[in-house]
Amino acid sequence: MKRVRTAIITAGMAAVLGGCSQVTSLLDETVATEPLETEEYTEAGPQLEPSETIEAFPETAPEEDLWETEGDGLRLIVATDIHYLAEDLTDKGSGFTYAVEHGDGKVTNYIWEITDAFIAEVLNERPDGVILSGDLSLDGEKASHQELAERLRTITDAGIPVLVIPGNHDINNVSAAQFSEGERLPAETTSPEDFLEIYQDFGYRDAISRDPNSLSYVYEMNDYTRIMMLDTCQYEGTAQIGGMIDTDTYEWIEEQLMDASEKGMNVLPVAHHNMLEESQIYASNCTIEHNEELIDLLEGWGTISLFLSGHLHVQHFANTDDVTEEGIWEIVTSSLATPPCQYGVLFYGDDQSFSYHTQVLDIDTWARVNGIQDENLLKFSEYRTPFLENVFYNQAFDLLEKHKGGVMPDGVQEEMSQMYAIANCYYYWGRAVEIAEQMKESSTFRLWQEYGYPSLQTEYLEYILDEATRDYNTLRSGESME
Numbered sequence: 001m002k003r004v005r006t007a008i009i010t011a012g013m014a015a016v017l018g019g020c021s022q023v024t025s026l027l028d029e030t031v032a033t034e035p036l037e038t039e040e041y042t043e044a045g046p047q048l049e050p051s052e053t054i055e056a057f058p059e060t061a062p063e064e065d066l067w068e069t070e071g072d073g074l075r076l077i078v079a080t081d082i083h084y085l086a087e088d089l090t091d092k093g094s095g096f097t098y099a100v101e102h103g104d105g106k107v108t109n110y111i112w113e114i115t116d117a118f119i120a121e122v123l124n125e126r127p128d129g130v131i132l133s134g135d136l137s138l139d140g141e142k143a144s145h146q147e148l149a150e151r152l153r154t155i156t157d158a159g160i161p162v163l164v165i166p167g168n169h170d171i172n173n174v175s176a177a178q179f180s181e182g183e184r185l186p187a188e189t190t191s192p193e194d195f196l197e198i199y200q201d202f203g204y205r206d207a208i209s210r211d212p213n214s215l216s217y218v219y220e221m222n223d224y225t226r227i228m229m230l231d232t233c234q235y236e237g238t239a240q241i242g243g244m245i246d247t248d249t250y251e252w253i254e255e256q257l258m259d260a261s262e263k264g265m266n267v268l269p270v271a272h273h274n275m276l277e278e279s280q281i282y283a284s285n286c287t288i289e290h291n292e293e294l295i296d297l298l299e300g301w302g303t304i305s306l307f308l309s310g311h312l313h314v315q316h317f318a319n320t321d322d323v324t325e326e327g328i329w330e331i332v333t334s335s336l337a338t339p340p341c342q343y344g345v346l347f348y349g350d351d352q353s354f355s356y357h358t359q360v361l362d363i364d365t366w367a368r369v370n371g372i373q374d375e376n377l378l379k380f381s382e383y384r385t386p387f388l389e390n391v392f393y394n395q396a397f398d399l400l401e402k403h404k405g406g407v408m409p410d411g412v413q414e415e416m417s418q419m420y421a422i423a424n425c426y427y428y429w430g431r432a433v434e435i436a437e438q439m440k441e442s443s444t445f446r447l448w449q450e451y452g453y454p455s456l457q458t459e460y461l462e463y464i465l466d467e468a469t470r471d472y473n474t475l476r477s478g479e480s481m482e
Helices: 029-033 038-044 094-101 108-125 142-157 192-198 200-204 247-262 291-299 363-369 380-404 412-428 436-440 443-451 456-467
Strands: 073-079 129-132 162-164 177-180 183-186 217-220 225-230 266-271 306-309 316-319 329-332 342-349 354-360 474-476
Touching (some): 094 177, 108 142, 142 200, 162 200, 162 225, 200 217, 225 247, 306 342, 380 456, 436 443
Parallel strands (some): 129 162, 266 306, 306 329
Antiparallel strands (some): 073 342, 342 354
Protein backbone atom coordinates (compact mmCIF):
# COMPACT_ATOMS: atom_id res chain seq x y z
CA MET A 1 0.00 0.00 0.00
CA LYS A 2 2.39 2.63 -1.26
CA ARG A 3 1.54 6.25 -0.49
CA VAL A 4 2.80 9.26 -2.46
CA ARG A 5 3.55 12.10 -0.07
CA THR A 6 4.72 15.59 -0.96
CA ALA A 7 6.27 16.52 2.36
CA ILE A 8 7.00 15.11 5.77
CA ILE A 9 5.92 17.71 8.30
CA THR A 10 6.75 15.81 11.48
CA ALA A 11 10.07 15.22 13.15
CA GLY A 12 10.88 12.78 15.94
CA MET A 13 8.63 12.76 18.94
CA ALA A 14 7.17 16.13 17.97
CA ALA A 15 4.98 14.32 15.48
CA VAL A 16 3.57 12.16 18.24
CA LEU A 17 2.77 15.04 20.55
CA GLY A 18 -0.38 17.01 19.97
CA GLY A 19 -1.63 19.90 22.09
CA CYS A 20 1.62 20.57 23.90
CA SER A 21 3.84 20.90 20.86
CA GLN A 22 4.06 23.86 18.55
CA VAL A 23 6.13 21.72 16.21
CA THR A 24 3.01 19.79 15.20
CA SER A 25 1.02 22.97 14.70
CA LEU A 26 -1.08 23.19 11.58
CA LEU A 27 1.33 25.87 10.39
CA ASP A 28 4.50 23.89 10.97
CA GLU A 29 7.63 25.51 9.56
CA THR A 30 8.38 22.59 7.25
CA VAL A 31 5.05 23.01 5.51
CA ALA A 32 6.26 26.38 4.27
CA THR A 33 9.56 25.11 2.90
CA GLU A 34 8.49 21.87 1.20
CA PRO A 35 7.02 22.09 -2.32
CA LEU A 36 3.33 21.30 -2.63
CA GLU A 37 2.60 18.97 -5.54
CA THR A 38 -1.14 19.27 -5.81
CA GLU A 39 -1.82 16.42 -8.25
CA GLU A 40 0.15 13.85 -6.24
CA TYR A 41 -1.45 14.98 -3.01
CA THR A 42 -4.96 14.76 -4.41
CA GLU A 43 -4.45 11.25 -5.76
CA ALA A 44 -2.74 9.84 -2.72
CA GLY A 45 -4.35 10.92 0.51
CA PRO A 46 -4.11 8.69 3.59
CA GLN A 47 -4.42 5.02 2.63
CA LEU A 48 -6.27 3.81 5.71
CA GLU A 49 -8.47 0.73 5.66
CA PRO A 50 -11.84 1.08 7.41
CA SER A 51 -11.34 0.21 11.06
CA GLU A 52 -13.33 -2.59 12.64
CA THR A 53 -12.07 -1.80 16.11
CA ILE A 54 -12.78 1.89 16.40
CA GLU A 55 -16.27 3.01 17.33
CA ALA A 56 -17.67 6.34 16.22
CA PHE A 57 -19.26 8.58 18.82
CA PRO A 58 -23.04 8.28 18.80
CA GLU A 59 -24.72 11.48 17.66
CA THR A 60 -27.26 12.31 20.32
CA ALA A 61 -29.05 15.54 21.05
CA PRO A 62 -28.15 17.20 24.36
CA GLU A 63 -30.19 16.02 27.32
CA GLU A 64 -32.96 18.25 28.63
CA ASP A 65 -30.78 19.16 31.59
CA LEU A 66 -27.02 18.80 31.12
CA TRP A 67 -26.33 19.59 34.76
CA GLU A 68 -27.01 17.69 37.93
CA THR A 69 -28.58 20.42 40.01
CA GLU A 70 -28.98 18.94 43.46
CA GLY A 71 -28.19 21.81 45.80
CA ASP A 72 -27.13 25.34 44.92
CA GLY A 73 -24.24 26.15 42.66
CA LEU A 74 -22.99 27.17 39.24
CA ARG A 75 -23.80 25.65 35.88
CA LEU A 76 -20.68 26.13 33.74
CA ILE A 77 -19.60 25.16 30.25
CA VAL A 78 -15.86 24.55 29.96
CA ALA A 79 -14.08 24.54 26.59
CA THR A 80 -10.46 24.87 25.59
CA ASP A 81 -7.99 24.88 22.71
CA ILE A 82 -10.36 26.15 20.03
CA HIS A 83 -7.38 27.17 17.86
CA TYR A 84 -9.58 29.47 15.83
CA LEU A 85 -8.27 30.71 12.47
CA ALA A 86 -9.68 33.84 10.83
CA GLU A 87 -11.38 32.90 7.58
CA ASP A 88 -9.47 35.54 5.62
CA LEU A 89 -6.17 33.89 6.60
CA THR A 90 -6.69 30.83 4.41
CA ASP A 91 -7.71 30.20 0.84
CA LYS A 92 -8.62 26.64 1.87
CA GLY A 93 -6.41 25.36 -0.93
CA SER A 94 -4.17 22.33 -1.27
CA GLY A 95 -1.47 23.56 1.10
CA PHE A 96 -4.01 24.24 3.84
CA THR A 97 -5.77 20.91 3.30
CA TYR A 98 -2.53 18.93 3.34
CA ALA A 99 -1.45 20.60 6.56
CA VAL A 100 -4.78 19.79 8.23
CA GLU A 101 -4.66 16.10 7.26
CA HIS A 102 -1.03 15.76 8.34
CA GLY A 103 -1.33 17.91 11.48
CA ASP A 104 -2.17 17.02 15.06
CA GLY A 105 -5.87 16.22 14.70
CA LYS A 106 -7.57 19.62 14.76
CA VAL A 107 -10.46 19.94 12.29
CA THR A 108 -9.26 23.41 11.31
CA ASN A 109 -10.95 23.09 7.93
CA TYR A 110 -14.29 23.34 9.78
CA ILE A 111 -13.28 25.44 12.79
CA TRP A 112 -15.72 28.21 11.85
CA GLU A 113 -18.69 25.85 11.85
CA ILE A 114 -17.47 24.09 15.02
CA THR A 115 -17.27 27.45 16.79
CA ASP A 116 -20.74 28.51 15.65
CA ALA A 117 -22.26 25.17 16.66
CA PHE A 118 -20.64 25.51 20.09
CA ILE A 119 -22.02 29.02 20.51
CA ALA A 120 -25.49 27.79 19.51
CA GLU A 121 -25.39 25.07 22.18
CA VAL A 122 -24.25 27.58 24.80
CA LEU A 123 -27.15 29.89 23.93
CA ASN A 124 -29.57 26.97 24.07
CA GLU A 125 -28.33 25.74 27.47
CA ARG A 126 -27.89 29.21 29.03
CA PRO A 127 -25.24 28.31 31.63
CA ASP A 128 -24.19 30.68 34.39
CA GLY A 129 -20.89 31.14 32.58
CA VAL A 130 -18.50 29.88 29.92
CA ILE A 131 -14.82 29.21 30.64
CA LEU A 132 -12.31 29.14 27.75
CA SER A 133 -8.90 28.06 29.04
CA GLY A 134 -6.51 29.24 26.33
CA ASP A 135 -5.22 28.55 22.83
CA LEU A 136 -8.09 30.59 21.49
CA SER A 137 -6.26 31.14 18.20
CA LEU A 138 -4.48 28.77 15.85
CA ASP A 139 -1.07 30.36 16.23
CA GLY A 140 -1.60 33.80 17.71
CA GLU A 141 -2.83 35.64 14.63
CA LYS A 142 -4.33 38.99 15.68
CA ALA A 143 -7.06 38.63 13.07
CA SER A 144 -8.01 35.23 14.52
CA HIS A 145 -8.44 36.70 18.00
CA GLN A 146 -10.47 39.61 16.68
CA GLU A 147 -12.79 37.40 14.66
CA LEU A 148 -13.29 34.91 17.50
CA ALA A 149 -14.08 37.73 19.94
CA GLU A 150 -16.80 38.97 17.60
CA ARG A 151 -18.33 35.51 17.50
CA LEU A 152 -18.14 35.13 21.29
CA ARG A 153 -19.89 38.48 21.71
CA THR A 154 -23.10 36.69 20.72
CA ILE A 155 -22.87 34.84 24.05
CA THR A 156 -22.14 37.88 26.22
CA ASP A 157 -24.89 39.86 24.46
CA ALA A 158 -27.26 37.16 25.73
CA GLY A 159 -26.18 37.94 29.30
CA ILE A 160 -23.88 34.92 29.71
CA PRO A 161 -20.37 35.83 30.93
CA VAL A 162 -17.44 34.36 28.99
CA LEU A 163 -14.08 34.16 30.79
CA VAL A 164 -10.88 33.71 28.75
CA ILE A 165 -7.15 33.39 29.38
CA PRO A 166 -4.32 33.05 26.87
CA GLY A 167 -2.68 29.79 25.88
CA ASN A 168 0.85 29.24 24.66
CA HIS A 169 -0.22 29.71 21.01
CA ASP A 170 -1.96 33.05 21.57
CA ILE A 171 0.62 35.78 22.26
CA ASN A 172 3.90 36.75 20.55
CA ASN A 173 3.80 33.57 18.47
CA VAL A 174 6.31 33.65 15.61
CA SER A 175 4.28 30.93 13.85
CA ALA A 176 1.34 33.28 13.23
CA ALA A 177 0.63 32.77 9.55
CA GLN A 178 -1.82 32.59 6.68
CA PHE A 179 -2.25 30.24 3.72
CA SER A 180 -2.35 31.49 0.17
CA GLU A 181 -1.82 29.56 -3.08
CA GLY A 182 0.06 26.74 -1.38
CA GLU A 183 2.35 29.04 0.57
CA ARG A 184 2.61 29.82 4.24
CA LEU A 185 3.04 33.56 4.78
CA PRO A 186 3.54 35.58 7.97
CA ALA A 187 0.49 37.11 9.67
CA GLU A 188 0.26 39.89 12.24
CA THR A 189 0.96 38.59 15.73
CA THR A 190 -0.77 39.45 19.01
CA SER A 191 0.93 41.29 21.86
CA PRO A 192 -0.20 41.01 25.50
CA GLU A 193 -1.68 44.49 25.15
CA ASP A 194 -3.58 43.41 22.04
CA PHE A 195 -4.95 40.35 23.81
CA LEU A 196 -6.20 42.44 26.73
CA GLU A 197 -7.84 44.97 24.43
CA ILE A 198 -9.51 42.34 22.23
CA TYR A 199 -10.87 40.31 25.16
CA GLN A 200 -11.62 43.19 27.55
CA ASP A 201 -15.28 42.17 27.71
CA PHE A 202 -14.53 38.51 28.36
CA GLY A 203 -13.61 38.56 32.04
CA TYR A 204 -11.09 41.35 32.33
CA ARG A 205 -13.34 44.42 32.53
CA ASP A 206 -15.46 42.98 35.34
CA ALA A 207 -12.66 41.26 37.26
CA ILE A 208 -12.56 42.01 40.99
CA SER A 209 -8.75 41.72 40.90
CA ARG A 210 -6.10 41.79 38.17
CA ASP A 211 -2.54 40.55 38.57
CA PRO A 212 -0.25 43.46 37.56
CA ASN A 213 2.43 41.01 36.39
CA SER A 214 0.42 38.77 34.04
CA LEU A 215 -2.96 38.40 32.38
CA SER A 216 -4.34 36.57 35.42
CA TYR A 217 -7.51 37.80 37.12
CA VAL A 218 -10.29 36.85 39.53
CA TYR A 219 -13.95 36.91 38.53
CA GLU A 220 -16.71 36.65 41.14
CA MET A 221 -19.47 34.40 39.80
CA ASN A 222 -21.83 34.56 42.80
CA ASP A 223 -21.80 35.08 46.55
CA TYR A 224 -20.02 31.76 47.10
CA THR A 225 -17.53 31.20 44.28
CA ARG A 226 -14.76 33.13 42.59
CA ILE A 227 -13.04 31.88 39.45
CA MET A 228 -9.31 32.49 39.33
CA MET A 229 -8.14 32.64 35.72
CA LEU A 230 -4.37 31.99 35.80
CA ASP A 231 -2.10 33.11 32.96
CA THR A 232 0.59 30.42 32.97
CA CYS A 233 2.08 31.28 29.58
CA GLN A 234 5.59 32.46 28.78
CA TYR A 235 5.55 35.04 25.99
CA GLU A 236 8.24 37.53 26.95
CA GLY A 237 9.90 38.13 23.60
CA THR A 238 8.47 35.07 21.83
CA ALA A 239 6.00 32.43 22.93
CA GLN A 240 7.24 29.25 24.58
CA ILE A 241 5.36 25.96 24.75
CA GLY A 242 5.75 25.27 28.47
CA GLY A 243 4.07 27.11 31.32
CA MET A 244 5.20 28.70 34.55
CA ILE A 245 4.09 31.18 37.21
CA ASP A 246 6.54 33.83 38.39
CA THR A 247 7.16 34.81 42.01
CA ASP A 248 5.17 38.04 41.91
CA THR A 249 2.14 36.24 40.53
CA TYR A 250 2.39 33.64 43.30
CA GLU A 251 2.20 36.48 45.80
CA TRP A 252 -0.91 37.79 44.06
CA ILE A 253 -2.47 34.30 44.09
CA GLU A 254 -1.89 33.98 47.82
CA GLU A 255 -3.46 37.39 48.41
CA GLN A 256 -6.54 36.31 46.46
CA LEU A 257 -6.83 33.04 48.36
CA MET A 258 -6.51 34.85 51.66
CA ASP A 259 -9.19 37.37 50.69
CA ALA A 260 -11.56 34.61 49.57
CA SER A 261 -10.98 32.65 52.76
CA GLU A 262 -11.71 35.68 54.92
CA LYS A 263 -14.98 36.16 53.07
CA GLY A 264 -15.89 32.46 53.25
CA MET A 265 -15.77 32.03 49.47
CA ASN A 266 -14.67 29.15 47.28
CA VAL A 267 -12.03 29.56 44.59
CA LEU A 268 -12.08 27.65 41.30
CA PRO A 269 -8.67 28.02 39.58
CA VAL A 270 -8.36 27.72 35.80
CA ALA A 271 -5.15 27.62 33.76
CA HIS A 272 -4.09 26.68 30.26
CA HIS A 273 -1.17 24.47 31.36
CA ASN A 274 -1.65 21.48 33.63
CA MET A 275 -1.11 21.64 37.38
CA LEU A 276 -0.33 17.90 37.55
CA GLU A 277 1.65 15.53 35.36
CA GLU A 278 -1.46 14.34 33.59
CA SER A 279 0.65 12.46 31.05
CA GLN A 280 4.20 11.15 31.45
CA ILE A 281 4.74 11.63 27.73
CA TYR A 282 3.67 15.28 27.76
CA ALA A 283 4.94 16.30 31.20
CA SER A 284 7.89 18.50 30.19
CA ASN A 285 5.84 20.90 28.07
CA CYS A 286 2.37 20.55 29.54
CA THR A 287 2.89 20.63 33.31
CA ILE A 288 3.54 24.01 34.93
CA GLU A 289 7.20 24.35 35.89
CA HIS A 290 7.80 23.88 39.63
CA ASN A 291 4.20 22.72 39.93
CA GLU A 292 4.79 21.51 43.46
CA GLU A 293 4.86 25.14 44.61
CA LEU A 294 1.42 25.74 43.10
CA ILE A 295 0.05 22.51 44.55
CA ASP A 296 1.33 23.34 48.05
CA LEU A 297 -0.13 26.84 47.84
CA LEU A 298 -3.58 25.70 46.69
CA GLU A 299 -3.79 22.79 49.12
CA GLY A 300 -2.89 25.09 51.99
CA TRP A 301 -6.34 26.70 51.82
CA GLY A 302 -9.65 24.96 52.40
CA THR A 303 -11.31 26.82 49.56
CA ILE A 304 -10.34 24.64 46.58
CA SER A 305 -11.58 21.23 45.45
CA LEU A 306 -11.11 21.48 41.69
CA PHE A 307 -8.63 22.84 39.11
CA LEU A 308 -9.43 23.17 35.39
CA SER A 309 -6.96 23.19 32.49
CA GLY A 310 -6.44 22.37 28.81
CA HIS A 311 -3.32 22.39 26.60
CA LEU A 312 -2.99 18.60 26.48
CA HIS A 313 -5.73 18.09 23.86
CA VAL A 314 -6.39 14.79 25.69
CA GLN A 315 -9.43 14.19 27.93
CA HIS A 316 -8.00 13.39 31.35
CA PHE A 317 -8.07 14.01 35.09
CA ALA A 318 -5.92 13.35 38.16
CA ASN A 319 -5.76 14.11 41.88
CA THR A 320 -3.01 15.81 43.87
CA ASP A 321 -3.22 12.78 46.18
CA ASP A 322 -2.86 9.82 43.83
CA VAL A 323 -3.26 7.32 46.68
CA THR A 324 -6.44 8.34 48.49
CA GLU A 325 -7.75 10.77 45.83
CA GLU A 326 -8.77 13.13 48.63
CA GLY A 327 -6.76 16.10 47.36
CA ILE A 328 -7.58 18.61 44.63
CA TRP A 329 -8.92 17.18 41.38
CA GLU A 330 -7.59 18.55 38.10
CA ILE A 331 -9.78 18.05 35.05
CA VAL A 332 -8.19 18.51 31.63
CA THR A 333 -10.83 19.08 28.96
CA SER A 334 -9.90 17.94 25.46
CA SER A 335 -9.60 20.36 22.54
CA LEU A 336 -12.87 21.61 21.11
CA ALA A 337 -11.18 21.56 17.69
CA THR A 338 -10.20 17.88 17.85
CA PRO A 339 -12.75 15.08 17.28
CA PRO A 340 -15.11 14.29 18.76
CA CYS A 341 -15.21 18.10 19.30
CA GLN A 342 -16.53 18.12 22.85
CA TYR A 343 -16.68 20.42 25.84
CA GLY A 344 -17.05 20.01 29.58
CA VAL A 345 -20.30 20.39 31.50
CA LEU A 346 -19.63 21.32 35.12
CA PHE A 347 -21.96 21.77 38.05
CA TYR A 348 -19.93 23.40 40.82
CA GLY A 349 -21.75 23.51 44.14
CA ASP A 350 -21.63 26.30 46.68
CA ASP A 351 -20.25 23.63 49.06
CA GLN A 352 -17.31 22.82 46.66
CA SER A 353 -18.94 19.61 45.45
CA PHE A 354 -18.91 19.13 41.69
CA SER A 355 -20.13 16.95 38.87
CA TYR A 356 -18.43 16.96 35.46
CA HIS A 357 -19.01 15.18 32.18
CA THR A 358 -18.17 15.81 28.55
CA GLN A 359 -20.71 16.70 25.89
CA VAL A 360 -20.07 16.06 22.19
CA LEU A 361 -21.13 18.87 19.87
CA ASP A 362 -24.22 17.96 17.87
CA ILE A 363 -22.96 19.45 14.61
CA ASP A 364 -25.28 17.30 12.47
CA THR A 365 -28.36 18.97 13.94
CA TRP A 366 -26.78 22.43 13.88
CA ALA A 367 -25.93 22.03 10.17
CA ARG A 368 -29.43 20.84 9.30
CA VAL A 369 -31.15 23.63 11.24
CA ASN A 370 -28.94 26.24 9.58
CA GLY A 371 -29.46 24.98 6.05
CA ILE A 372 -25.84 23.88 5.54
CA GLN A 373 -25.26 21.98 2.30
CA ASP A 374 -21.86 20.43 3.07
CA GLU A 375 -22.36 16.68 3.55
CA ASN A 376 -19.38 16.46 5.91
CA LEU A 377 -21.19 18.80 8.31
CA LEU A 378 -24.62 17.27 7.82
CA LYS A 379 -23.03 13.92 8.70
CA PHE A 380 -20.30 15.18 10.97
CA SER A 381 -20.87 12.27 13.35
CA GLU A 382 -19.67 10.01 10.52
CA TYR A 383 -16.90 12.35 9.34
CA ARG A 384 -15.02 13.18 12.52
CA THR A 385 -13.83 9.74 13.64
CA PRO A 386 -12.27 8.72 10.29
CA PHE A 387 -10.79 12.22 10.04
CA LEU A 388 -8.88 11.87 13.31
CA GLU A 389 -7.93 8.28 12.59
CA ASN A 390 -6.47 9.36 9.24
CA VAL A 391 -4.39 12.11 10.86
CA PHE A 392 -2.90 9.75 13.42
CA TYR A 393 -2.32 7.10 10.75
CA ASN A 394 -0.31 9.65 8.76
CA GLN A 395 1.76 10.49 11.84
CA ALA A 396 2.64 6.85 12.45
CA PHE A 397 3.27 6.01 8.79
CA ASP A 398 5.63 8.97 8.30
CA LEU A 399 7.62 8.20 11.43
CA LEU A 400 7.82 4.46 10.77
CA GLU A 401 9.07 5.12 7.27
CA LYS A 402 11.76 7.37 8.68
CA HIS A 403 12.58 4.88 11.43
CA LYS A 404 12.53 1.58 9.52
CA GLY A 405 12.06 2.64 5.92
CA GLY A 406 12.29 -0.26 3.47
CA VAL A 407 13.05 -3.04 5.97
CA MET A 408 9.53 -4.08 6.97
CA PRO A 409 7.61 -6.86 5.20
CA ASP A 410 4.83 -5.70 2.90
CA GLY A 411 1.79 -4.44 4.76
CA VAL A 412 3.42 -4.30 8.22
CA GLN A 413 3.95 -0.54 8.21
CA GLU A 414 0.31 0.01 7.31
CA GLU A 415 -0.94 -2.45 9.94
CA MET A 416 1.19 -0.86 12.66
CA SER A 417 0.09 2.64 11.63
CA GLN A 418 -3.56 1.71 11.84
CA MET A 419 -3.18 0.28 15.34
CA TYR A 420 -1.38 3.43 16.45
CA ALA A 421 -4.17 5.56 14.96
CA ILE A 422 -6.88 3.66 16.83
CA ALA A 423 -5.00 3.72 20.14
CA ASN A 424 -4.27 7.44 19.89
CA CYS A 425 -7.90 8.25 19.05
CA TYR A 426 -9.13 6.47 22.15
CA TYR A 427 -6.40 8.11 24.24
CA TYR A 428 -7.39 11.60 23.11
CA TRP A 429 -11.02 10.77 23.86
CA GLY A 430 -10.22 9.59 27.40
CA ARG A 431 -11.54 6.12 26.50
CA ALA A 432 -8.37 4.05 25.95
CA VAL A 433 -9.47 1.71 28.74
CA GLU A 434 -12.00 0.24 26.28
CA ILE A 435 -9.38 -1.15 23.89
CA ALA A 436 -6.15 -1.40 25.92
CA GLU A 437 -6.22 -5.09 26.88
CA GLN A 438 -7.37 -6.18 23.44
CA MET A 439 -4.52 -4.27 21.81
CA LYS A 440 -1.87 -5.52 24.22
CA GLU A 441 -2.76 -9.09 23.27
CA SER A 442 -2.85 -8.45 19.53
CA SER A 443 -0.34 -9.62 16.95
CA THR A 444 0.01 -6.01 15.75
CA PHE A 445 1.28 -4.92 19.15
CA ARG A 446 3.96 -7.60 18.86
CA LEU A 447 4.92 -6.08 15.51
CA TRP A 448 5.44 -2.77 17.27
CA GLN A 449 7.71 -4.46 19.78
CA GLU A 450 9.63 -6.16 16.97
CA TYR A 451 9.95 -3.33 14.47
CA GLY A 452 9.23 -0.23 16.56
CA TYR A 453 12.29 -0.23 18.80
CA PRO A 454 14.16 1.91 19.51
CA SER A 455 11.68 4.75 19.02
CA LEU A 456 9.83 7.21 21.20
CA GLN A 457 6.70 6.40 19.24
CA THR A 458 6.75 2.81 20.52
CA GLU A 459 7.16 4.08 24.07
CA TYR A 460 4.21 6.41 23.49
CA LEU A 461 2.00 3.55 22.31
CA GLU A 462 3.00 1.42 25.30
CA TYR A 463 2.26 4.33 27.63
CA ILE A 464 -1.22 4.81 26.16
CA LEU A 465 -2.11 1.17 26.79
CA ASP A 466 -0.51 0.96 30.25
CA GLU A 467 -2.08 4.22 31.46
CA ALA A 468 -5.59 3.24 30.39
CA THR A 469 -7.22 2.35 33.70
CA ARG A 470 -10.47 4.36 33.60
CA ASP A 471 -12.80 6.47 31.49
CA TYR A 472 -11.88 10.14 31.83
CA ASN A 473 -15.12 11.69 30.61
CA THR A 474 -17.08 11.69 33.87
CA LEU A 475 -16.05 12.75 37.37
CA ARG A 476 -18.02 13.49 40.50
CA SER A 477 -16.55 14.70 43.79
CA GLY A 478 -16.70 12.25 46.64
CA GLU A 479 -17.05 9.15 44.48
CA SER A 480 -14.45 6.39 44.32
CA MET A 481 -12.77 6.30 40.93
CA GLU A 482 -11.93 2.61 41.07
